[in-house]
Amino acid sequence: MIEIRQAIDSDQALLVEWLLQPGVLEGFPLTDLREVEDAARIWMSYNRFGAVLTALYDGAPCGNAVLYLQPYKKLAHQCLFAIIIDERFRGRGVGKALLTALMELAKEKFHISLLHLEVYEGNEAAIHLYKKLGFTEYGVQKHFVKSNGRYLAKIMMQRYI
Secondary structure, three states: OEEEEEOOOOHHHHHHHHHOOOOHHHHOOOOOHHHHHHHHHHHHHHHHHOOEEEEEEOOEEEEEEEEEOOOOHHHOOEEEEEEEEOHHHOOOOHHHHHHHHHHHHHHHOOOOOEEEEEEEOOOHHHHHHHHHOOOEEEEEEEEEEEEOOEEEEEEEEEEEO
16 A cells, blocks of 8 residues: 655655665766765755655655755746655556655645656656656757766656646
């Protein structure tokens, strides 16, 4: 059974753990533990606004998502988000449930009308999920990141909610 709750402070350690799972950093522009810990701190800092959700599968934390809220009124209608699912729980509907809850939170609590994301080429499972939930591609930045000697494009997707 999948439940979604507001994140708690101890979820930050799980976020670091999930980011460090094999292959995950291929989908994030982070290189080492220092960068991962810094990114997790920034990610979780949005929890003070109620903008971070954690997914539980049979009571076990298994995923997290954040709305990177805009501080400027003219930009507050749109928001970048990030999501991560523990590798042991992928393919069980956790990502769909978490992203659906995040879209509802964005719309109802923060009055956001446009969500957007960045995903690297080759992350087919994530791209499939985003398309399934109505996100469409609006741009590609080739050679965005260089990882292990090869360049990856950043695919930008969005959805009006």
